[in-house]
Amino acid sequence: MNAMPRKILVVDDSAMMRSMIRRELEAGGYTVFEAEDGIAALARAVELLPDLITLDVGMPRLDGFTTSKKLAGDNYTRRFTHVPNNRIPIIFVTANDTLEGRQQGFEVGAVDFVAKPFVEGDVRKAVDQIFTLKSNLDGFCALVVDDNSVARTIAADLLRRAGLDVITCENGAEACAVFSDPDKKIDLLVTDLVMPVMDGRHLCRKVRGEFGLADLPVIFLTAVDDQPLLISLFDAGATDYLVKPFVKEELLARVGVHLAHRRLTRELRSAIEALHQANEEIRRMSTIDTLTRCYNRAYLNDSLEGEIRKARRYGRELSVIMCDIDHFKPINDTWGHQVGDDALHAVAAVIIGLVRERVDWVARYGGEEFIIVLPETGCEGATILAERLRAAVSATAIRAAGATISLTASFGVTGFNDMTDDGHVTFDNLIKRLDDLLYQAKQAGRDCVRAGTL
Numbered sequence: 001m002n003a004m005p006r007k008i009l010v011v012d013d014s015a016m017m018r019s020m021i022r023r024e025l026e027a028g029g030y031t032v033f034e035a036e037d038g039i040a041a042l043a044r045a046v047e048l049l050p051d052l053i054t055l056d057v058g059m060p061r062l063d064g065f066t067t068s069k070k071l072a073g074d075n076y077t078r079r080f081t082h083v084p085n086n087r088i089p090i091i092f093v094t095a096n097d098t099l100e101g102r103q104q105g106f107e108v109g110a111v112d113f114v115a116k117p118f119v120e121g122d123v124r125k126a127v128d129q130i131f132t133l134k135s136n137l138d139g140f141c142a143l144v145v146d147d148n149s150v151a152r153t154i155a156a157d158l159l160r161r162a163g164l165d166v167i168t169c170e171n172g173a174e175a176c177a178v179f180s181d182p183d184k185k186i187d188l189l190v191t192d193l194v195m196p197v198m199d200g201r202h203l204c205r206k207v208r209g210e211f212g213l214a215d216l217p218v219i220f221l222t223a224v225d226d227q228p229l230l231i232s233l234f235d236a237g238a239t240d241y242l243v244k245p246f247v248k249e250e251l252l253a254r255v256g257v258h259l260a261h262r263r264l265t266r267e268l269r270s271a272i273e274a275l276h277q278a279n280e281e282i283r284r285m286s287t288i289d290t291l292t293r294c295y296n297r298a299y300l301n302d303s304l305e306g307e308i309r310k311a312r313r314y315g316r317e318l319s320v321i322m323c324d325i326d327h328f329k330p331i332n333d334t335w336g337h338q339v340g341d342d343a344l345h346a347v348a349a350v351i352i353g354l355v356r357e358r359v360d361w362v363a364r365y366g367g368e369e370f371i372i373v374l375p376e377t378g379c380e381g382a383t384i385l386a387e388r389l390r391a392a393v394s395a396t397a398i399r400a401a402g403a404t405i406s407l408t409a410s411f412g413v414t415g416f417n418d419m420t421d422d423g424h425v426t427f428d429n430l431i432k433r434l435d436d437l438l439y440q441a442k443q444a445g446r447d448c449v450r451a452g453t454l
Contacts, residue, residue: 005029005030005031006030006031006051006052006131007030007031007032007033007048007049007050007051007052008025008030008031008032008033008050008051008052008053008054008127009032009033009034009035009041009044009045009048009050009052009053009054010022010025010032010033010034010035010053010054011034011035011036011037011038011040011041011053011054011055011056011059011064011067012036012054012056012059012093013036013037013056013059013060014056015036017056017093017116018034018036020120021054021093021123022034024120024121024123024124025123025124025127027124028124028127028128030127033048033050037059037060037061037062038055038059038061038062038063038064038066038067038070039061039062041053041055041062041067042062042067042070042071042076045071045076045080045088046076046079049079049080049082050088051082051083051088051089051131052088052089052090052091052127052130052131053071053088053089053090053091054090054091054092054093054114054123054127055067055068055090055091055092055093056092056093056094057092057093057094057095057096057101057105058094058095058096064092064094064105065104065105065108068090068092068105068108068109068110069108069109071088071090071109072087072108072109084160084161084163085160085161087109087157087160087161089111089130089161090109090110090111091110091111091112091113091114091123091126091127091130092105092110092112092113092114093113093114093116093118093123094113094114094115094116095115095116095117097113097115097116099245099247101113102247102248103245106154106157106158106248107150107154109157109161110248111130111158111161111162111248112126112129112130112248112249114126137162137163137164137255137256137259138163140163140164140165140187140188140259140262140263141164141165141166141167141184141185141186141187141188142156142159142164142165142166142167142186142187142188142189142190142255143166143167143168143169143175143178143179143186143188143189143190143191144156144159144166144167144168144169144190144191145168145169145170145171145172145174145175145189145190145191145192145195145200145203146168146170146191146192146195146221147170147171147192147195147196148192149170151192151221151244152168152170153168155190155221155251156168158248158251158252159188159190159255162252162255162256164188164255167184167186170195171195171196171197171198172191172195172197172198172199172200172202172203172206173197173198174197175189175191175198175203176198176203176206176210176211179206179207179211179213180211186213186216187216187217187259187262188216188217188219188255188258188259188262189203189204189207189216189217189218189219190219190221190255191203191204191218191219191220191221192220192221192222193220193222193224193233194222194223194224200220200222201233201236204218204220204233204236204237204238205236205237207237208236208237215262215265216262217239217240217255217258217259217261217262218237218238218239218240219238219239219240219241219242219251219254219255219258220233220238220240220241220242221241221242221244221246221251222241222242222243222244223243223244224243225243230243239258240254240258242254286298287299289363289364291341291344291345291364292344292345292348292364292370293348293352294348294351294352294362294363294364294370295361295362295363295364296363296364297363297364297365297366299363300363300365300371301427303361303363303373304320304371304373304427304430305426305427307373307375308425308426308427308430310375311375311376311416311417312425315417316375316376316417317376317377317378317379317415317416317417318373318374318375318376318377318415318416318417319374319377319378319379319381319382319413319414319415320371320372320373320374320382320413320414320415320430320434321371321372321374321382321385321386321389321411321412321413321434322365322369322370322371322372322411322412322413322431322434322435322437322438323347323351323369323370323371323372323386323389323393323409323410323411324368324369324370324409324410324411324438324442325343325344325347325368325369325393325407325408325409326407326408326409326410326442326446326447327408327446328340328343328367328368331343331405335400335401335405336400339398339400339405342398342400343368343398343405343407344364344368346396346398346407347370347393347396347407347409348362348364348370350389350392350393350396351370351372351389353392354385354388354389354392355372355374355385356374359374359375359376360372360373360374360375360377361373371434372385372389374415377415378415378417379413379414379415379416379451379452379453382413382415382451383413383449383451386411386413386449386451387449389409389411390408390409390410390411390447390448390449393407393408393409394406394407394408394409394447408446408447409447410438410441410442410446410447410448410449411438411441411448411449411450412433412434412435412436412437412438412439412440412441412449412450412451413434413437413449413450413451413452414430414433414434414437414451414452414453414454415453415454416453416454425454429454430454433452433454437450437451437452438450
């Protein structure tokens, strides 16, 4: 379903000017309504709830600045729940475009200015930019720090109308409290330079150092017009600066550039993390036996040597169990390979369920053989575990063609520590010792455990 066209209220005492603006905006897909002066604009704003207002400055009965100031009052904002912060964006269209006029306009709620006489397309471009900017900056949060309440409010309102969430503070110490709050996620810091308690330069250094926010855009807004001092701000970690009184368009342009870079950086990091996770999953899947969900022989060959080296280096115990399913070939021959697979899967599930998660690990060694590696476990403890595994397997059965097939397994257990290791324990002699012990268990009648040190 297509979104409803945005509604624009065009306010100007000139019918010709209203008509020109209407044609431009309607050509851009906007729904346009008109008002001939400020008093009519107040009534129509409440009636229509527009998404944006273009407002002439010089009008009879009620000028544009006064109209904007009234629209920002509680009597009106409580009705404007359809827009962020209950403030309808206002673009002033004026024949008297001065820096002082713009400053006054921003103080009463302007988001942009278009100078008369304008070129065809100027108003539509300004309106488009407002909605595009809001979309691009949606989801970002700015922290505005300034001890001057008027300057703080102007900067905060400009950023809010551009689509940002804004938090305000009076000094650097208050700002540090915000950065210390794990629930506050700040994407942009806009700060004054000269402030009591903690100035902007000290705040910036703490942001970069103590809080570790190396990539956070930090923009200084300062009345100090000393070029060497301003350049020195970059040594403190500044990203950018503007000298007060600043032009609103320049602030928003710089904010837009820095936050676009932040968004791209965030997306790039997210893509890298997703790629890393995908590679990890590929690596993990390459080490997993798909039937039993244990590690495969390749992982065993690579990792058991590492466990031996680690145990030797830190003087820790290491034990290994070899498990072999009894009478596995007759199961395959009598019931078929699918039932044999069911037996492998059942025994693997028993083993995985009894070993320590994220400490011990299990690998499929051969057709029906498993290796259980137990770091920091002595041979006595491993033997106890092997007995538990043997009992659990002997209590396991699978179904085939209506029949119940009981399972058993034989176990060989060995291990070493820094007292028994002569420095020559290897993967090969460890496996050989397990084979010998497993053979003893088979010779003893199967369904039993045989243990011995290396």
